[in-house]
Amino acid sequence: xxxxxxxxxxxxxxxxxxxxxxxxxxxxxxxxxxxxxxxxxxxxxxxxxxxxxxxxxxxxxxxxxxxxxxxxxxxxxxxxxxxxxxxxxxxxxxxxxxxxxxxxxxxxxxxxxxxxxxxxxxxxxxxxxxxxxxxxxxxxxxxxxxxxxxxxxxxxxxxxxxxxxxxxxxxxxxxxxxxxxxxxxxxxxxxxxxxxxxxxxxxxxxxxxxxxxxxxxxxxxxxxxxxxxxxxxxxxxxxxxxxxxxxxxxxxxxxxxxxxxxxxxxxxxxxxxxxxxxxxxxxxxxxxxxxxxxxxxxxxxxxxxxxxxxxxxxxxxxxxxxxxxxxxxxxxxxxxxxxxxxxxxxxxxxxxxxxxxxxxxxxxxxxxxxxxxxxxxxxxxxxxxxxxxxxxxx
Amino acid sequence: xxxxxxxxxxxxxxxxxxxxxxxxxxxxxxxxxxxxxxxxxxxxxxxxxxxxxxxxxxxxxxxxxxxxxxxxxxxxxxxxxxxxxxxxxxxxxxxxxxxxxxxxxxxxxxxxxxxxxxxxxxxxxxxxxxxxxxxxxxxxxxxxxxxxxxxxxxxxxxxxxxxxxxxxxxxxxxxxxxxxxxxxxxxxxxxxxxxxxxxxxxxxxxxxxxxxxxxxxxxxxxxxxxxxxxxxxxxxxxxxxxxxxxxxxxxxxxxxxxxxxxxxxxxxxxxxxxxxxxxxxxxxxxxxxxxxxxxxxxxxxxxxxxxxxxxxxxxxxxxxxxxxxxxxxxxxxxxxxxxxxxxxxxxxxxxxxxxxxxxxxxxxxxxxxxxxxxxxxxxxxxxxxxxxxxxxxx
Numbered sequence: 001x002x003x004x005x006x007x008x009x010x011x012x013x014x015x016x017x018x019x020x021x022x023x024x025x026x027x028x029x030x031x032x033x034x035x036x037x038x039x040x041x042x043x044x045x046x047x048x049x050x051x052x053x054x055x056x057x058x059x060x061x062x063x064x065x066x067x068x069x070x071x072x073x074x075x076x077x078x079x080x081x082x083x084x085x086x087x088x089x090x091x092x093x094x095x096x097x098x099x100x101x102x103x104x105x106x107x108x109x110x111x112x113x114x115x116x117x118x119x120x121x122x123x124x125x126x127x128x129x130x131x132x133x134x135x136x137x138x139x140x141x142x143x144x145x146x147x148x149x150x151x152x153x154x155x156x157x158x159x160x161x162x163x164x165x166x167x168x169x170x171x172x173x174x175x176x177x178x179x180x181x182x183x184x185x186x187x188x189x190x191x192x193x194x195x196x197x198x199x200x201x202x203x204x205x206x207x208x209x210x211x212x213x214x215x216x217x218x219x220x221x222x223x224x225x226x227x228x229x230x231x232x233x234x235x236x237x238x239x240x241x242x243x244x245x246x247x248x249x250x251x252x253x254x255x256x257x258x259x260x261x262x263x264x265x266x267x268x269x270x271x272x273x274x275x276x277x278x279x280x281x282x283x284x285x286x287x288x289x290x291x292x293x294x295x296x297x298x299x300x301x302x303x304x305x306x307x308x309x310x311x312x313x314x315x316x317x318x319x320x321x322x323x324x325x326x327x328x329x330x331x332x333x334x335x336x337x338x339x340x341x342x343x344x345x346x347x348x349x350x351x352x353x354x355x356x357x358x359x360x361x362x363x364x365x366x367x368x369x370x371x372x373x374x375x376x377x378x379x380x381x382x383x384x385x386x387x388x389x390x391x392x393x394x
Numbered sequence: 395x396x397x398x399x400x401x402x403x404x405x406x407x408x409x410x411x412x413x414x415x416x417x418x419x420x421x422x423x424x425x426x427x428x429x430x431x432x433x434x435x436x437x438x439x440x441x442x443x444x445x446x447x448x449x450x451x452x453x454x455x456x457x458x459x460x461x462x463x464x465x466x467x468x469x470x471x472x473x474x475x476x477x478x479x480x481x482x483x484x485x486x487x488x489x490x491x492x493x494x495x496x497x498x499x500x501x502x503x504x505x506x507x508x509x510x511x512x513x514x515x516x517x518x519x520x521x522x523x524x525x526x527x528x529x530x531x532x533x534x535x536x537x538x539x540x541x542x543x544x545x546x547x548x549x550x551x552x553x554x555x556x557x558x559x560x561x562x563x564x565x566x567x568x569x570x571x572x573x574x575x576x577x578x579x580x581x582x583x584x585x586x587x588x589x590x591x592x593x594x595x596x597x598x599x600x601x602x603x604x605x606x607x608x609x610x611x612x613x614x615x616x617x618x619x620x621x622x623x624x625x626x627x628x629x630x631x632x633x634x635x636x637x638x639x640x641x642x643x644x645x646x647x648x649x650x651x652x653x654x655x656x657x658x659x660x661x662x663x664x665x666x667x668x669x670x671x672x673x674x675x676x677x678x679x680x681x682x683x684x685x686x687x688x689x690x691x692x693x694x695x696x697x698x699x700x701x702x703x704x705x706x707x708x709x710x711x712x713x714x715x716x717x718x719x720x721x722x723x724x725x726x727x728x729x730x731x732x733x734x735x736x737x738x739x740x741x742x743x744x745x746x747x748x749x750x751x752x753x754x755x756x757x758x759x760x761x762x763x764x765x766x767x768x769x770x771x772x773x774x775x776x777x778x779x780x781x782x783x784x785x786x787x788x
Contacts, residue, residue: 048706048715078702078715078733113699114736221703291685292783299784305507308472309615312442321442321472339472342508382784383777389686390693390776 006137007158009165009188011035011230014139015132016146019125021118022073022111028125029146031068031186032098032133037228039065040198041106042206044223051076051083052107053222055091059103063195065228066104068186069094070147072171076109076117077221086117093126098133108184110149110171110222140167147171147184150388155255157248161240164191164233170252173259183210183256185225187248191241192231201242202227209249213257214288214378257377262384265356267297270364272373279317280374283367286310294381300356302328302349304337307365323368329355330362400531401552403559403582405429405624408533409526410540413519415512416467416505422519423540425462425580426492426527431622433459434592435500436600438617445470445477446501447616449485453497457589459622460498462580463488464541466565470503470511471615480511487520492527502578504543504565504616534561541565541578544782549649551642555634558585558627564646567653577604577650579619581642585635586625595636596621603643607651608682608772619643651771652753656778659750661691664758666767673711674768677761680704688775694750696722696743698731701759713761721758722746728758 016029041060043053059065069090076083091105109117133139144154148171155170172183193201206225227245258266269288274280287293290310296303307326311319325338335355341347355361361380410423435454437447453459463484470477485499503511527533538548542565549564566577587595600619621639652660663682668674681687684704690697701720705713719732729749735741749755755774 045709046703046706047709047712048702075699077699078718079737080716080733082737113697113702114733115739116737221706291779295780295783298780301784303507305469305471308442308507309440312440312615315439315441318441322474324472339474339508343473343476343510345509381780383780385685386689386692386775386777386780389689390695 005158006140006156007160007165007167008135008137008140009167010190011232012188013133013135014143015129015134016139016142016144017132019121021071021121026142026146026148027072028122029070029143030094030129030133031143031188031228033066033228033230035230036064036066036104037230038193038195038198039063039226039228040195040202041224041226042202044221046221048078048221050109050222051079051087052109053224054084055087056106056108056224059091059106063199064104065106065226066100067094067098068106068108068226068228070108070110070184071117071122072147072149073111074109074115074117075111075113075222077113079114079116082116086119089119090122090126093123094129097126097129106226108222108224110147110184113221140169144169149173150261152259155252155259157251159244159248161191161244162233162236164189164236166191166244166248168248168252170256172256173261183223185210185252187227187245189227189229190231190233191229191236192234193229193236193238193241197238198227198229201245205242205246205249208246209253212376213253214285214376254377257379260379261388262382262386263379264382265297265359265361265380267361267363267378267380268375269378270373270375271367272364273323273366273368273370274372275317275368275370277372277374279314279367279370280372282314282316283311283365284374284376286313287365288376288378291381294378297356297361298380298382300353302337302352302356304342311365311367319367325366327364327366328352328362399552400534400550401554401559401561402529402531402534403561404584405626406582407527407529408537409523409528410533410536410538411519411526413515415465415515420536420540420542421466422516423464423537424488424523424527425537425582425622427460427622427624429624430458430460430498431624432457432587432589432592433620433622434589434596435618435620436596438615440615442472442615444503444616445473445481446503447618448478449481450500450502450618453485453500457593458498459500459620460494461488461492462500462502462620462622464502464504464578465511465516466541466543467505468503468509468511469505469507469616471507473508473510476510480513483513484516484520487517488523491520491523500620502616502618504541504578507615534563538563543567544655546653549646549653551645553638553642555585555638556627556630558583558630560585560638560642562642562646564650566650567655577617579604579646581621581639583621583623584625584627585623585630586628587623587630587632587635591632592621592623595639599636599640599643602640603647606770607647608679608770648771651773654773655782656776656780657773658776659691659753659755659774661755661757661772661774662769663772664767664769665761666758667760667762667764668766669711669762669764671766671768673708673761673764674766676708676710677705677759678768678770680707681759682770682772685775688772691750691755692774692776694747696731696746696750698736705759705761717762719760721760722756723749724756
């Protein structure tokens with residue numbers, strides 16, 4: 001149902017370009033709708049959110065948006081009153097240039113924290129906006145590249161549902177934890193759905209997708225997921241719309257985890273047999289975030305003990321080791337280990353090690369006989385993460 | 395007051411040797427008291443504790459111990475009924491060989507999880523115990539080496555208090571988080587203190603020391619801190635004893651953080667100006683555990699924004715960025731940055747970067763005008779951590 005291929009959504013335009021905020025890579029992009037859109041958004045829980053998050057929430061209050069403007073290389077976070085003014089100013093520049101209301105623009109910024117935006121450069125960059133926007137696939141791709149920071153590739157998904165199209169464009173590769181992430185994601189659709197419905201759907205969708213990926217347990221100050229609906233294609237089956245949007249979001253979330261800083265492997269982890277939904281999720285987070293599990297998977301080391309340790313770190317619930325089973329791989333290739341085997345020095349460790357060398361690793365932890373299960377995604381922890389992050393601002 | 399130099403505690407003997415559990419490095423060690431000791435212990439909170447932790451708690455129930463027996467290279471965790479039997483068997487072998495009661499022996503094991511102990515080798519190793527034990531500094535050092543796993547050096551502290559001596563020997567360098575750690579620590583003293591008092595003191599001491607270090611947020615299944623008091627030196631000032639034991643424990647805890655897997659720097663972090671003790675501790679843990687902060691410190695990158703992000707991850711408390719100050723360094727060399735400076739592209743970033751190149755990094759985060767503060771220790775995150783942990787069992 002979902003496609004990686006870019007599909008144009010009628011009534012929207014995009015741009016992405018370099019204005020020289022830091023270097024010569026694309027750093028400024030936008031989305032514009034011909035007409036006002038019903039809109040909804042979910043934002044970071046970080047208590048020190050960026051100025052654009054504060055302004056974005058304000059502008060979304062009436063459920064209407066017509067444009068999104070994004071810069072990378074500078075997050076406009078911890079920039080106090082001045083940062084708020086900068087973000088508002090950018091919205092009004094975009095509004096003026098595109099002949100829409102300032103409150104119809106949602107701003108986003110991603111990059112370094114604590115520095116003021118280079119406003120002169122941005123003001124200059126806004127002058128040609130009208131000509132920059134365009135409706136081709138190339139314009140979509142330009143936008144997707146302009147929002148990247150340490151991402152190694154753009155993240156785009158699209159889907160058709162009846163006569164309507166949904167397009168999603170995301171970025172993110174660090175500060176990613178199952179409470180959103182350093183991530184930005186914009187959905188555009190021509191399906192006709194009210195902002196109230198969009199908000200309800202988006203919250204459920206984010207909880208099943210972007211809130212379930214982890215790169216490094218850090219939580220960004222800029223996380224934003226927004227959806228704009230221009231209604232041009234008319235109504236659609238709402239239930240189906242939610243299913244498709246969930247699928248697209250899981251696809252994009254996995255793309256983010258796969259592109260985690262320094263990551264060589266995507267990890268898909270199911271925890272089942274839990275006594276409660278909370279136990280399933282806490283255990284899944286504990287395992288997917290454990291540096292010792294992540295480094296073991298990097299080394300293709302079937303180190304069962306590290307899973308045991310990470311499972312036991314969920315102090316609220318007890319687990320009986322006798323009941324614990326861990327499955328590696330998918331379908332007919334699934335391999336299982338449990339304490340009993342290892343104690344006898346048995347278990348298909350070499351075969352599991354071979355599975356762990358693949359660039360997608362599937363693991364299911366069965367905790368016991370409970371009825372609850374959950375699924376999360378993450379990545380391995382490698383020297384690459386250290387390299388990317390040891391020298392970022394300087 | 396505390397000394398790194400080894401001091402012998404009268405009435406105790408030690409040994410450490412290789413019995414070939416995995417390779418030719420020391421892997422088996424013990425502590426023996428000439429007479430029964432008052433004793434106390436604090437153990438891991440992991441819900442899947444090792445068999446020795448289960449047996450150790452049982453044997454400590456009456457507040458008496460006379461010996462400690464430790465093996466490295468195998469943690470005897472997740473080994474079910476058989477692992478429990480192995481641990482008991484080792485205690486009875488030690489008891490038999492040293493002519494004491496089985497219940498007077500506390501067992502510890504550290505190393506790989508999920509494998510049964512090689513009991514034949516251990517039985518063989520117990521045969522010569524009587525001759526192995528000795529009362530020299532060399533015997534103490536041998537013991538300290540026999541309990542090491544990925545540690546790069548032994549961790550020993552000693553102190554005099556009145557006529558009494560306290561000796562502490564610890565190990566640990568990974569799975570270290572402020573809920574104890576993959577750590578073992580044994581204190582021996584000839585001060586005369588009841589097991590009830592020892593237990594109370596030890597719990598407070600551990601909370602101020604070993605519970606405040608972090609290497610990687612992982613929590614070991616084997617953590618054990620034990621103290622044995624043979625009373626030979628008579629009574630001491632209890633308040634002074636607790637102060638000295640706290641100092642020794644902080645010293646050993648810092649030694650563990652400093653020797654964290656792959657670590658190049660010890661980080662001492664104070665969080666002050668908090669509204670509550672909880673806010674101080676949650677914020678300190680969030681910052682000291684943040685992979686992005688840890689890699690920035692590794693790279694000597696004065697990346698103020700990552701501190702802001704980690705502070706904002708404590709969702710329960712709000713922080714006003716205008717009040718936030720971060721100090722780097724100690725005493726007259728302290729340097730401060732805050733949002734206002736950075737927004738103006740000012741701040742002593744080069745000088746802070748120079749401070750961050752040292753192998754001890756001191757940071758104080760002032761959150762606001764609250765009255766609460768706390769101190770924690772951790773280390774940087776480097777390629778070395780990845781190297782050590784990507785290929786451990788295989």
